[in-house]
Structures are given as structure tokens and as C-alpha cells.
Amino acid sequence: GAGVSQTPSNKVTEKGKYVELRCDPISGHTALYWYRQSLGQGPEFLIYFQGTGAADDSGLPNDRFFAVRPEGSVSTLKIQRTERGDSAVYLCASTPGLANTGELFFGEGSRLTVL
């Protein structure tokens, strides 16, 4: 597609459930990033991939969060045993290479609400 695509755009779940959020980056972009944004805050880094491998996962808050990118394109962020504090907008971004070569292209985000 023309831009970064994220699905679902909205997800409401109950505490304790498992959630998957999908990101389809711009075709040909090798780097993919996941950020989390709470209301009134800036995006908070979670993890980024270069190709299929996680180059930096230092932002993942705990072991309930996991992300994969098995073929170096689409990525899935997985959250186990969701908690109310996980409620946020999860943003995905991609770049042709490393961000210091230019801009991050963001998707519109997946809004997660944990009841």
C-alpha cells in the first residue's frame, strides 16, 4: 500500500485476554518500529526491527509484550494477559533504513482499550 497500515484501528478487550496488533509497513522498508502513546504523552519506544530480527527491544515493558516480523515485512505485536494499564494507542512506523537517514513514516495507530 501507499502508507503504513495498522489493524485493527480499535480494539476493546477484557483484562486478562490476549491481543494481537498488526502492522504492514511501506513496501521495501527494512526498518520497522513499534511505539506506544498514552493520552497527552509523546510516543514511547517499544521495539524496532531491521529485517526479520529485533535490533532493539529495550522498550518492551515486560515479558507480556512480544513482537515478531517473520518475513521481514508485516509485524505483529502480541500482548498476553492484558492489563488496564496497557490501554493506549500503539503506533507502528517504518523507514527505508535507519531513522538517521530521514523520517519515520507512521501508521494511524491501533487504539487498545482494556476494560
Add this chain to the structure above:
Amino acid sequence: SQKIEQNSEALNIQEGKTATLTCNYTNYSPAYLQWYRQDPGRGPVFLLLIRENEKEKRKERLKVTFDTTLKQSLFHITASQPADSATYLCALDGGNQGGKLIFGQGTELSVKP
């Protein structure tokens, strides 16, 4: 770790005036700094990138400065328009060779007609 501070209060200005937004950081000096615009319910959109060896960069009505001594970047919008109303985010490189960006909390700008 790097800390970034942007004007926490919303900035309200009159159409036609120049808006100036501030981004201050602590700790290490970033190799580059970026500014993004974010509209409600949308993802951030890239505006400008400035590198540590550049003092100023311009793009149409936008101007960014980067003072590594003061550890500060200023973002200016001249001849502001109501359509410029949005939240503006400052982002710095994560301090390693990777592509991670660290974002500030953003400043909400409102331009009144």
C-alpha cells in the same frame, strides 16, 4: 537516559503571528533532532530533521534551530494559520547506532482566526 522537555502548556496564538515551540534535552547531545506534527486521532507526520552540525534549517514557513550548547531546539512557524493547529513533537536519536527515536511529550498549538 535522555530526557526531553517541551512546553507542557498549550500555545494559543493569533493567525498571522509567529509560533515558537521549545524542545530542551538533558544528557548526551543527539546526532540529530526531528520535529513531527500530530493531529487528533492520527499518527505523527515528519516535518524537519536537523543534524548536530547544523544551526538552522528552513522549509517553507517552518524554521528549526539547534543549539548544542544550550541543549535546545526551537521550532518556528511564521505567518501561522488555523490549519497549523496541532500537536508538535520533538524527537531525538536514541544515542546509539540504531534508529530508535526518543520523543518529547508534545506541545499543542492553537491558531485562532
